Amino acid sequence: MAWWEWLLDVSGIVLLLLLVYGVGLVVRRRLLARHGGTFELSHRLDPAPSGRGWVLGMGRYSGEKLEWFRIFTLWPKPKRVWFREQLAYDGRREPLGAEQASLYPDHVVIRCASPAGEVELAMSPASLTGFQAWLEAKPPGTDWNR
Known part of the structure; x- marks a missing residue:
């Protein structure tokens, strides 16, 4: 040959x-x-101040948790999972510098506090409204595990 x-x-x-x-x-x-409830969601794996560390992905609401899947993998399970009662919304900002090229267009960066430390996510303004509603949806004192 x-x-x-x-x-x-x-x-x-x-x-x-x-x-x-x-x-x-x-x-x-x-x-x-x-099953619905999916949206474009980027997650910052490396909290370096240089604007690096962002990974494109997809988020999915699944009951009391938010699941994050990497976009360019065939693995069917989520890479990260955050429970609603462990997240607290800390604010939003526009992408800066290199972040603008790393993220989807028109996405905003949000910060959330969790027991594991600060979590930075990027999503569209419409998805942010849904995320805030999801965080606020659990009435105080409700125990969904009973």
Whole structure:
């Protein structure tokens, strides 16, 4: 077999793998979104002040918890989970510097306090309204575990 035939075979396999990966991402997103309550949600994994550390993702409300999924992975389980009673909204700001290129357009950065420390999320203003409503929806003194 000539070298160019090997090159064509390898190129075909790589293209096939990329196609399978792309189809897998679409199917995964459809499966996650079929129960509703999903939205574009970025999370800052590294709290470095340089504006770095943002990872694009998707959020999903699931009862008393907010689940965060990375956008470019085939893993079906959430990467992070925050419980409603452990989050407290601390404010919002516009993306600064390098953050503007790292995040979805028109998203705002919010800060939340949690027992594990500060959590920074980025979402659209409409999603922020839904997030605040979700945080406020639990009446004081309600025990959903009973």
